[in-house]
Amino acid sequence: MFTKVNGKVASIDLTRSGPVIARRGAMLFYTGQVFFQPHQIPGMGGSMMGGLAGMAGRMMQGEHEATMVAQGNGTVHYGFRGLEVEVVEMPQGGELRVEASRLLAYTQGLQASIVSTAASGGGGGGGLMGALRSAASGVATGQGMFTTQLSGVGAAVILGHGGFITLQVAPNRPVTVDPQAFAAALGPVQTNLRSTVSLRNMGRTGGEAFQLDCTGQGVVYVQASEHRL
Amino acid sequence: MSELDTVWNPHTLPAGGDNVPGNQYSYCIDLIKPWFLSKGAMIAHYGQMTFTSLQQGLQGQLLHMVAQQFSAPLYLGDYVVAEGHGKLIIGDRGNDINAYDLEDNGNLTIRAANLLAFEPNLALQQSIVPGFVTLIGTGRFLASSNGPVMFVEPPVRVDPEALVGWADCPSPSHHYDQAWVTGFVAAAGRAFGVSSGEERQFDFTGSGTVLVQSSEKVLDDQHVVRSITGQLPGLSAGGLHQINAQIQQQLGQQQ
Numbered sequence: 001m002f003t004k005v006n007g008k009v010a011s012i013d014l015t016r017s018g019p020v021i022a023r024r025g026a027m028l029f030y031t032g033q034v035f036f037q038p039h040q041i042p043g044m045g046g047s048m049m050g051g052l053a054g055m056a057g058r059m060m061q062g063e064h065e066a067t068m069v070a071q072g073n074g075t076v077h078y079g080f081r082g083l084e085v086e087v088v089e090m091p092q093g094g095e096l097r098v099e100a101s102r103l104l105a106y107t108q109g110l111q112a113s114i115v116s117t118a119a120s121g122g123g124g125g126g127g128l129m130g131a132l133r134s135a136a137s138g139v140a141t142g143q144g145m146f147t148t149q150l151s152g153v154g155a156a157v158i159l160g161h162g163g164f165i166t167l168q169v170a171p172n173r174p175v176t177v178d179p180q181a182f183a184a185a186l187g188p189v190q191t192n193l194r195s196t197v198s199l200r201n202m203g204r205t206g207g208e209a210f211q212l213d214c215t216g217q218g219v220v221y222v223q224a225s226e227h228r229l
Numbered sequence: 230m231s232e233l234d235t236v237w238n239p240h241t242l243p244a245g246g247d248n249v250p251g252n253q254y255s256y257c258i259d260l261i262k263p264w265f266l267s268k269g270a271m272i273a274h275y276g277q278m279t280f281t282s283l284q285q286g287l288q289g290q291l292l293h294m295v296a297q298q299f300s301a302p303l304y305l306g307d308y309v310v311a312e313g314h315g316k317l318i319i320g321d322r323g324n325d326i327n328a329y330d331l332e333d334n335g336n337l338t339i340r341a342a343n344l345l346a347f348e349p350n351l352a353l354q355q356s357i358v359p360g361f362v363t364l365i366g367t368g369r370f371l372a373s374s375n376g377p378v379m380f381v382e383p384p385v386r387v388d389p390e391a392l393v394g395w396a397d398c399p400s401p402s403h404h405y406d407q408a409w410v411t412g413f414v415a416a417a418g419r420a421f422g423v424s425s426g427e428e429r430q431f432d433f434t435g436s437g438t439v440l441v442q443s444s445e446k447v448l449d450d451q452h453v454v455r456s457i458t459g460q461l462p463g464l465s466a467g468g469l470h471q472i473n474a475q476i477q478q479q480l481g482q483q484q
Contacts, residue, residue: 005379005443006376007376009376009377009379027445028442029386031381031385077441079376080444082444
């Protein structure tokens with residue numbers, strides 16, 4: 001549904017795709033009759049309290065970017081701060097986990113929700129102590145405790161600094177990535193943050209103190225840079 | 230050997246002016262006659278060249294030429310004249326650089342921050358749209374952009390920040406998309422500063438070409454600032470207060 005115009009711009013024909021939700025300020029230009037309105041503001045569909053509370057919740061978790069909906073007939077071009085774009089198609093349905101700050105646009109067929117990364121095996125072990133430990137390592141690496149999950153049938157565009165590498169993950173072929181280069185995971189992929197720091201080797205770990213183990217079945221998108229968005 | 234680790238010399242650098250092969254971020258000008266050059270764009274040069282500020286030090290023939298071709302006092306401090314003979318390599322903070330040829334006495338309006346260099350066959354004039362300049366004549370100019378430039382034909386609406394320039398079509402008008410402000414609650418949201426962020430666009434109609442860069446990252450907004458401050462002295466106290474309030478509100482939103 002999305003088409004890459006060049007490495008940094010994706011376009012979409014709203015007539016065929018239906019409404020598109022995109023990061024605010026990312027629209028470059030459009031042709032045809034297209035209308036933009038803020039997404040999820042109080043009073044715009046849904047119950048008012050639910051919208052407000054939901055927004056506050058997402059803001060608290062740091063998983064919130066202002067978005068807007070484009071609808072109508074026409075072609076819209078999106079790009080953001082000169083970052084590389086990658087189109088992720090999910091024609092058969094599926095789930096895509098991506099940080100809100102790396103999500104450029106998605107079609108309305110996809111449902112966005114906030115999920116806890118700790119729930120998918122944060123690596124800290126079970127119980128309260130485990131949750132605390134994953135929170136601490138989340139802070140240390142800049143990988144938040146929460147992430148945005150898109151599920152359903154549709155397509156999305158993700159953002160990365162320096163271009164993307166897509167890595168296949170299979171049950172017998174796990175892959176380990178740098179948490180700061182990790183961009184998104186498509187399909188049932190469990191991410192497990194692992195610390196290589198211990199009291200014995202403190203300060204001499206070779207600079208890769210945290211690693212993200214990806215296991216399961218799917219695709220992992222990695223950007224060719226350690227620049228966090 | 231790949232082009233990226235080629236060691237260049239004056240004979241292997243492209244003749245007649247072109248991007249340095251394999252590198253869209255730099256451009257080599259074959260300097261024979263004077264060029265206008267954005268200040269600080271020069272990376273390196275071979276041969277004898279002098280760079281003269283437009284504000285001082287110009288003499289004789291050159292002063293006459295500048296007076297003829299450069300009628301944009303707001304931008305006088307941003308350009309220099311390069312004259313001499315040799316190869317001149319220019320770059321602009323890692324942005325893509327492209328050369329365009331303006332034909333048949335054409336006209337093209339471009340964001341001043343994106344205009345890197347132009348031949349003196351082209352006349353430069355200040356555009357009515359703040360921060361933009363118009364080139365008129367026949368000749369070559371170089372423009373930088375964040376990501377590749379896309380060419381679009383009107384009718385089209387463009388994000389003001391993504392716009393690089395336009396050729397042969399009438400100046401754009403503003404288009405405000407506020408159709409969503411219908412209900413009472415939405416209007417309240419609008420009053421509290423909830424906005425789609427895309428409601429202001431430049432609307433192009435007629436025939437011509439619109440140039441759009443690949444991101445909404447403005448290279449430099451110094452020129453807009455300058456044109457605003459240039460208009461401040463004539464304002465009344467009430468008007469100044471109003472602008473001040475607006476600035477405070479916008480600064481508050483950005484934090």
